[in-house]
Amino acid sequence: MTDTFVETYPAETPPYTVGAAASLFSSYVVTSAISASHQIGLLDLLHAEGGTDVATAAGGRLDHGVVRGLLDTLVWAKVVQPDGDRYTVGPGFADVYAARGYFYWLVKGCGELFSIAPDVAVPEQRVGDFYHRDMRAVAIGSRLIGDSEVEPLFDEIVTGLDFAVIADLGCGSGQRLIRIAERDPSVSAVGVDIARGSVELAEKSVADAGLEGRVHIVQGDVLALEPTEIFADVEVVTCVFMGHDFWPMQRCVDGLANLRRAFPNVKRLLLCDVVRTPGPASPETTTIFTIGFELIHALMGVYIPSRREWLEAFEAAGWDLVRERHVAAPPSGILFELVPSAPRSA
Known part of the structure; x- marks a missing residue:
């Protein structure tokens, strides 16, 4: 061999x-x-x-x-x-584990849209329902993201207000309203969300909590709400992590102004959102969530305003800023506390 x-x-x-x-x-x-x-x-x-x-x-x-x-x-x-x-x-x-909401929001909630980024980058393809996100996962992820800092801050502010009916715009899973209603048996609440998946999740959460008689969930576009009986007695309106959907500027001004018409007895608006970050991103300075949040909204064609632009919109829409609180989780988050502007003399 x-x-x-x-x-x-x-x-x-x-x-x-x-x-x-x-x-x-x-x-x-x-x-x-x-x-x-x-x-x-x-x-x-x-x-x-x-x-x-x-x-x-x-x-x-x-x-x-x-x-x-x-x-x-x-x-x-x-x-x-x-x-x-x-x-x-x-x-x-x-x-x-502490950041699991960010990962779930990113992958389960927005993963499909990231995967078709080259397609939606073509203007001719950005028509109609040109993208899809798992809004149930977005709602769950957003709730986990806000639990560490935003929700305790909301609890602190809401506890100090005198009201009988509260509404939450973009209510997602409904957990904020459930928590408020459980804490104060005299309070009623209404949640509004445009996504059917979020509405179904919120309805189930409300039913599981035994609050169907006091917490009502409505499917609707928060930018085009009409005055209805269910909105008539609302005194406090909250809006968390969906205010950027109001933009661009004129649309935002019109939408914010319409809230005063849809909720004729509103005394306080608590709006929390992530604002646009200045400067280029870098591994040394960019926080979790920031580039994912900004890119996903660019893919959707949604403008992310700066803090200054928000202040301009509030003034133009007839809302006065009472306080603003900056939060670190999510990064670049601001909670604006607003009241309706007094009627201007002729």
């Missing part, structure tokens, strides 16, 4: 397969895994127990291979770490 000599050549590794580009690729996969892990309850399980094995995490309803794949992906980012047959929380878990 003749020995065959096989000459081998070491493969030259392209520089992009490791390092910065490779990390960007893997980070995208991890981001998707975090969103999925939140939705299937894996993050909550890890948060409660400090660790899990695949069989426990999968239970009787999830594929073991997928669960293991998600956990192994989270290992890459040190969100979890392998410990024999188990996976325990890693050094990055606490931050990721």
